[in-house]
Amino acid sequence: MRVENKSPTFKVASAIFNLLNPVPFGLFVAVMIFDFIYANTGEVLWVKSAAWLVSLGLIFAIVPRLINLGFVWFGKNRTAPAVKLDFWLNLVAVVTALVNAFVHSRDAYAAIPDALWLSIATVALMAIGRVVLAWQNIGFKEFGHE
């Protein structure tokens, strides 16, 4: 049963979460595409761009991940298992993206193949989290009051 949460804090946090949460996912997908192109062409434009994207993705991930942490573990009500699974998948994804940012600091082709595997792993983990939530018919907004 869902309880309507009307607290202003929740609404603000929920809005910020919904605005920022998709950004890292999109950036990490772009990293994966750019790494794939670089691995195949060796044109440094792609790997340099990917280095920026993975760093930006991590910065954009900070706030929504903290909000998610609060909702999932410190909310007033019971949290569904799918929501917890999504939390863990995202946490591991952020760790792989962080390692990936360091790998992208290597010069030229030294980033390959590690960078490509890490960006695929990051995207896969985040994507599975999203699918799991969708399967359970849980929208982003409902994290906190499930």
Next chain:
Amino acid sequence: MNKNKHGLLSVLGAAVVSSLVLSGCDNGAKLDISRQIGANPSMPSAQNFLMPPMQVPAGVGWKDGQAPKVVSGLNIEKIASGLLHPRQVLALPNGDILVVESNGPGQEAVTTPKQVIAGIVKGRSGKGGKGGNRITLLRKKEGTAGEWEKHVFLENLHSPFGVQLIGDTLYVANTGNIMKYHYTPGDTKISDPGTELADLPDTVNHHWTKALVASPDGKKLYVGVGSNSNIAENSLAVEYRRAAVLEVDVESGASRIFASGIRNPTGLQFEPKSGKLWTIVNERDEIGADLVPDYMTSVQDHGFYGWPYSYYGQNVDTRVKQQRPDLVAKAIKPDFALGSHVAALGLWFYNGNNLPEKYRGGAFVSEHGSWDRTPLSGYQVVYVPFENGKPSGPVEPIVTGFHSADEKNLYGAPVGLAQDAQGALLIADDVGNVIWRVSAAKQ
């Protein structure tokens, strides 16, 4: 709920601990540096890192009365201080000394997040200090000890480095061209705007220094042009005429590539016995604290020395995507390794007779010091004995003590070398902003 929170905290804790373990991996040097000095240096296998070994002492400068250490039998004195990042020294025939005060033009665009971090690290060491873009003339005060007279000699230069005098013409290698000026002995200032002899590669200017030496007959100038990257990570398109020694005809200004594949040739000199051109070279970074040794080598006309495809002969660098086995096959193995990451920036074949007998006939090399190695390497001036035009014996550190014993503080860092009219060795120090003079100790 409580159980959940516990689980969460322990997993987060594990993540923090494992990331610390990861970053704390021992990336330090495994080889004693002496095994990488000489004609056949040890070559461990290349590594890739999450964070390359990085250790940079904080630039603090020299205190009053503090000076580098010299070996016994030698004396060191400060002949100029308060300079603006002195990089090169040239002794003029009348005993005056020219000091080139310079630093990079700062034109390299920030194209990776890493460059942002690297800029901060370099700034800390004092090696990023602002250059004077000028040449200062030093003249000994007659009959008095202490610092020499300072005259601003030539201004409004653009990241100058190499300077040479042929007859009555002074050649200055800015980062983008070679300028020539008429010089009259005894002058303390040149005010004529000069004329351009030749242009030099000046896009990006990742390695911006243009080392310069005149051939003994005064007909050619040789220019050391560094690569535009560590290992071609800025694409090969910006490496045209780079990582090369160029030969410039003094009469016409026409130039050609004399030798290539030399990552960063920062000092050029003619070896007096053999008459051959020699260079000191800064090799690539970030594949280990023990790779790749910087080196000195004779430079062969049309020779190819490996960069970026291979190092120290045929050791292939896999960081370059477009491999060129045809070029690797003809890469020349350098003559003499100086040690990994020492950053050799000054070369001088000593032909005077002030210094003790054992320091005659060989080469002094100044090592500006490492950033990509733990423990530090370089930060000293060494002597490489020569016999029959080739390095012949153990390398001896002559001037040391540029950093504190705990490797935390940096007082100075040696760059350009020259020999004054009395046969003393001059050392430009671009962190201490000082010119040092090393001579035989009075008996």
